[in-house]
Amino acid sequence: MTGTIFVTGSGGMVGRNLLEHAHAAGYRILAPRRAELDLRDAEAVSRYVAAHRPDLIIQIAGKVGGIEANRREPSAFLVENIQIGLNVVLAAREQGVPQLLNLASSCMYPRDHLDPLQEDMVLTGMLEPTNEGYALAKIATARLCRYIRTEEPALRYKTIIPCNIYGRHDSFDPIRSHLVPATLRKVWEAQQAGSPAVSIWGDGTARREFMYAEDLADFVWEAVERFDDLPDEINAGLGDDYSVNDYYHVAAQIVGWDGRFVHELDRPAGMARKLVDVGRQRAFGWQPRFTLEEGMRRTYEYFLGKQARSAAGAVAA
Ligand SMILES: NC(=O)c1ccc[n+]([C@@H]2O[C@H](COP(=O)([O-])OP(=O)(O)OC[C@H]3O[C@@H](n4cnc5c(N)ncnc54)[C@H](OP(=O)(O)O)[C@@H]3O)[C@@H](O)[C@H]2O)c1
Structure with a gap:
């Protein structure tokens, strides 16, 4: 694909790794920070998308934190993430942006599954209570992308479900950190x-799957470049924990x-x-590069x- 990409959350760990990746240089990228565009403000988001008319949106922004932060402020994790997700996706639909990549999270899967989590297992069981609000917001946004794809097939809004991520630009704050x-x-x-x-x-x-952020950035660029081949909902993981x-x-x-x-x-x-299932990811033809x-x-x-x-x-x- 060529053209203009609107990247939300460009100042965070995932966003910075995405913009530092060599492939970013091939595109015109709009990356407003929160001070310029607060994504909780639906009207502002709609105005921004109408003014810039991007060819693709990569929805990365979100309120992100570890167990302790989620336990302290579950309502903020639910409300802010729902607002951000819905505002961005609805503004894209309103302005007819043809392609959108929505970054969800493996937190949206049911808790305590010992087998790898497949994409169609969302909403098949209870969520982990320590980050339920965050997970509900991620599920709502992913489902909105799915409903829009069904209602308006010209709008191809796809969801990537990454496992846990770590790397450069991570937070080392004792409360927020993963x-x-x-x-x-x-x-x-x-x-x-x-x-x-x-x-x-x-x-x-307890077992956890963590992917290095540069690998996730590489996967997202691969998804941008081979958008047509990308499944509508796809995990991004190591396949190992x-x-x-x-x-x-x-x-x-x-x-x-x-x-x-x-x-x-x-x-x-x-x-x-x-642990996320990487069957679709393998079929898409991508795998991570960095060892733990x-x-x-x-x-x-x-x-x-x-x-x-x-x-x-x-x-x-
Ligand atoms: N980290 C992980 O382990 C992980 C795993 C799976 C999925 N993800 C997903 O990946 C995405 C990014 O995660 P991350 O680790 O990069 O988080 P992060 O470092 O906390 O970055 C979050 C970004 O979102 C922006 N943001 C938050 N609220 C905003 C608002 N109201 N308006 C505008 N921008 C806002 C922040 O802007 P400011 O810098 O201006 O505050 C920041 O740039 C999230 O959607 C998350 O769910 C992350």
Whole structure:
């Protein structure tokens, strides 16, 4: 495809990795940040799409956070994500934007399925309560894309359902961060403090699938470039998962820390397993490139760079 692409959420981890990918240079990209366009404002979104008439929208923006952030503010995770999703997709339909890629999340699958999650399993069981509001919003937006495809076949609004993502531009904030940046930060802090132990929520046997953000960016560009071949709803994943304990051990190896881990068994550990099925992804002809060790090492280098910049900033101030 050629033409103009409107990318929402361009300042976040997924958005930045998408724009830093070599393929981004081949397109005219509109990437307004929240200060320029608040996607919760339906009229503003509609005006923006009418004024710029993109050929394709990549809907990435959302309120994203870890278990703790979702537990603290479930209503904000539901309402903001529904507003953003519906406003963007409805503005696209109103203005006749022919193609849209909606980024959903594997949180929208039913909880506690030990088998890989296939795309048609959405709405076949109870959601994980720790991020239910976020998941409901993602389901509503994906279903809206599906309904529009049925009602107006000229509008091809497709949904990508990524597994968990980590990488450069991730959040290392103790409240907001997801598992991978949290492991790196906690182990690094233990090393800096000379602390002998790091705590893990739950027994650490829960299994999680995390893809490096550069791989997801590569998948999204492949989807843009071969839009016609892309299934209407498709998972993006590794096809493989690791236990929470595995992530901590890889973090310890990368940081070079040889302390011990203790388990906080009274803390929530989330679903036992969440692994997406990659059958459609394989049939589409794409697979991720980075191993867990490579991805985590690059993420750690990014984190150290950030720490060094903020320390230099503090000295300068
Ligand atoms: N991270 C993951 O593990 C993961 C996994 C599966 C799917 N996804 C999906 O991928 C997408 C991006 O995730 P991410 O990890 O990149 O999140 P992120 O780093 O938190 O970025 C979210 C982006 O959304 C923007 N945004 C939020 N509310 C907005 C609003 N009201 N108006 C305009 N922009 C708004 C933010 O803008 P500001 O920077 O201006 O705040 C930011 O650029 C989300 O839809 C998420 O559901 C993420």
